[in-house]
Amino acid sequence: GAELLVKGNYQATGSGFQADFRLFDVQQGRLLLGKQYSGGPGDHKKMVHRFADEILFLLTGEYGFFQTRIAFVSTTSGKKEIYLADFDGSNFNRLTHHNSISLSPRWSPKGQEIAYTSYKDGNPSLYLLRLPGGQSLRISNRPGLNISPAWFPGGESLAVALSQPGGNSEIYQISRDGNILQRLTHGAAIDVSPAWSPDGKQMAFVSNRSGNPQIYIMQMATKEARRVTFQGNYNVNPVWSPKGDRIAYASMVGNRFDIYALAVKNGEAQRLTFGGNNESPDFSPDGRMIIFSSTRHGKSALYVMNLSGANQRRITFLNGEQFSPSWGPKKAEN
Incomplete structure (x- = not known):
């Protein structure tokens, strides 16, 4: 089965929106990483890429290529x-x-x-x-x-x-x-x-x-x-x-x-x-x-x-x- 699970949600904030992402350890049932980002229209993919880099850094100690x-x-x-x-x-x-x-x-x-x-x-x-x-x-x-x-x-x-x-x-x-x-x-x-x-x-x-x-x-x-x-x-x-x-x-x-x-x-x-x-x-x-x-x-x-x-x-x-x-x-x- 899956070992890790990513959850996310967003809400409008005036002219932009706020996104929340969480990484969970499925087997141990605990939160490993949580991040909140704010941005304007069209920034949703940048936020996902940034969180993906944060996940890789947590797991390997190195940032990846998701923001390149x-x-x-x-x-x-x-x-x-x-x-x-x-x-x-x-x-x-x-x-x-x-x-x-x-x-x-x-x-x-x-x-x-x-x-x-x-x-x-x-x-x-x-x-x-x-x-x-x-x-x-x-x-x-x-x-x-x-x-x-x-x-x-x-x-x-x-x-x-x-x-x-x-x-x-x-x-x-x-x-x-x-x-x-x-x-x-x-x-x-x-x-x-x-x-x-x-x-x-x-x-x-x-x-x-x-x-x-x-x-x-x-x-x-x-x-x-x-x-x-x-x-x-x-x-x-x-x-x-x-x-x-x-x-x-x-x-x-x-x-x-x-x-x-x-x-x-x-x-x-x-x-x-x-x-x-x-x-x-x-x-x-x-x-x-x-x-x-x-x-x-x-x-x-x-x-x-x-x-x-x-x-x-x-x-x-x-x-x-x-x-x-x-x-x-x-x-x-x-």
């Missing part, structure tokens, strides 16, 4: 623009109105900015979108590519892929105002899609230096890189888990992509998805869930699953296609 948001690309308007939604795909709104191609949104560690690439001025340039206002600031407009941003832990710098016209892309570390701090990769290969480990001591990235796109890990102290994917001829989109023990990525299986999780310690890879094209994974901030895009039901939409690949479900049902999700950080205070 996701950024993603959608073609709902007919163009590729950046959108924002709650963790479950609800309460979505459009952030950019460039009437162009905007790609690769990535949350800053503190959740106050989103880095992304846009072609709105012709060249693929790097921008920072500040929240909650939504102002965009261009920070890198170098000739060639300015793509695949990845925030360094702490948020004071980013890794990006830059290229000179006609040249291959290399990975650089730049300051938040766009100044180059250091070049991280060198050679004739194409190096893209950087992803920092949580402690900033390692960086995963994609390179074709072995012939096909594969995932490598660079030790930042020595700048030495080692290949970590050997299954499949096309492996891309690496992202580190919050605990640093796994890297999720997309691997081409036959003529389709699927999401895999690589154990950093021993290099073992586990396939998590089946059916359709499954790409662009990202971890929830507590590491319990993975968000990704999939075409399993036709057009690309966003899905979530447990870390093991279980309980896969669709969370976006907008017009057009949704892809390239980025899961925002936990709410700082509850």
Whole structure:
């Protein structure tokens, strides 16, 4: 039978309402947690999400992802623009109105900015979108590519892929105002899609230096890189888990992509998805869930699953296609 039971009720209070939630231990018949929230019309889901986080904190000592948001690309308007939604795909709104191609949104560690690439001025340039206002600031407009941003832990710098016209892309570390701090990769290969480990001591990235796109890990102290994917001829989109023990990525299986999780310690890879094209994974901030895009039901939409690949479900049902999700950080205070 059930071990825990949640009860709730609400009542109108002038222009808003008040909600009361209780968590009970069914077997012992006692109250474990009680919270009261006040808000305006439309705040009911925020209250439920907040109480869900309180329950998880009570049971595990850590807040979950119930008050987090996701950024993603959608073609709902007919163009590729950046959108924002709650963790479950609800309460979505459009952030950019460039009437162009905007790609690769990535949350800053503190959740106050989103880095992304846009072609709105012709060249693929790097921008920072500040929240909650939504102002965009261009920070890198170098000739060639300015793509695949990845925030360094702490948020004071980013890794990006830059290229000179006609040249291959290399990975650089730049300051938040766009100044180059250091070049991280060198050679004739194409190096893209950087992803920092949580402690900033390692960086995963994609390179074709072995012939096909594969995932490598660079030790930042020595700048030495080692290949970590050997299954499949096309492996891309690496992202580190919050605990640093796994890297999720997309691997081409036959003529389709699927999401895999690589154990950093021993290099073992586990396939998590089946059916359709499954790409662009990202971890929830507590590491319990993975968000990704999939075409399993036709057009690309966003899905979530447990870390093991279980309980896969669709969370976006907008017009057009949704892809390239980025899961925002936990709410700082509850």
